[in-house]
Amino acid sequence: MLHIVNKSPLERPSLDACLRIAGPGTVLLIEDAVYAAARGSAAAPRLAEAMQRLKVCVLLPDAEARAIADRLIDGVTTVDYAGFVDLVAGHPNCQSWL
C-alpha cells in the first residue's frame, strides 16, 4: 500500500499516525511532510526506524523548494512528479494522511 503524507511532522500528528498504523509498503512524503526527512529534525529518527519495514520516498521538487534536498537522511528515495504517478499506479491502493 502507498501512504501519502503532506503535513509537517512537528505541526500535525499525521506522520506519526501513518507510521503507527501502516503495514509494509511505501510512504511518500510531499509538501510540508518532506521536513520529516531533514537530517537533524526531531522527526528524522522516527522515520529512520520506520524504514526497516517501509520504503520512504520524498517528492524532490517539494524538498528543493524548502531547501532540504541536500540534507535528506540516508535511505530515502527521491522521486519527481512522474515518479509520484508511478508510485500511485504501482500500488493496489493508497491512503492520504491529510
Add this chain to the structure above:
Amino acid sequence: MTEGIAKKFMFVNRSAPYGTVYALESLEVVLISAAFDQDVSLVFVDDGVWQLKKGQQTKGIETKNFSPTYRALEGYDVEKLYVERESLEARGLDEGDLLVDVTVLSSGELGRLMDEQDVVLSF
C-alpha cells in the same frame, strides 16, 4: 507625513513557507506596517523558522520564491528579526542555515519580548 503614534508590532510566524499561505501573507502585512512607520519585530517560531532557510528553489513547484524578500526588509527599516533557539534545534538547523541575520533567543527571552508589545499578530 504628519506625526502619528508608533506602536510596537510583533509578527509571530509559526508556519512553514509553501504548504500554506500564512508566511507570504505575513510578509505582506509586515511591509504595510513598515510603510506606516511602526516599530516592527518579526519572530520565527516552530515551523516558521523554515521560512528563513537558505537555498529555497521553487521552480519545481511553480510557486514564487519569496524568501529573498526577507533580505530586503532592512531597506524598509524592519531590522528586528528574532528566532527561537529551541525551534532551530528541533529541526537540525543553526544560525548559519538562515538567509538573513537574526537574533536567536530562548523561549523565555522571547516570551518577555512578547510581553513588551502593543500589538501581536499571529501567522
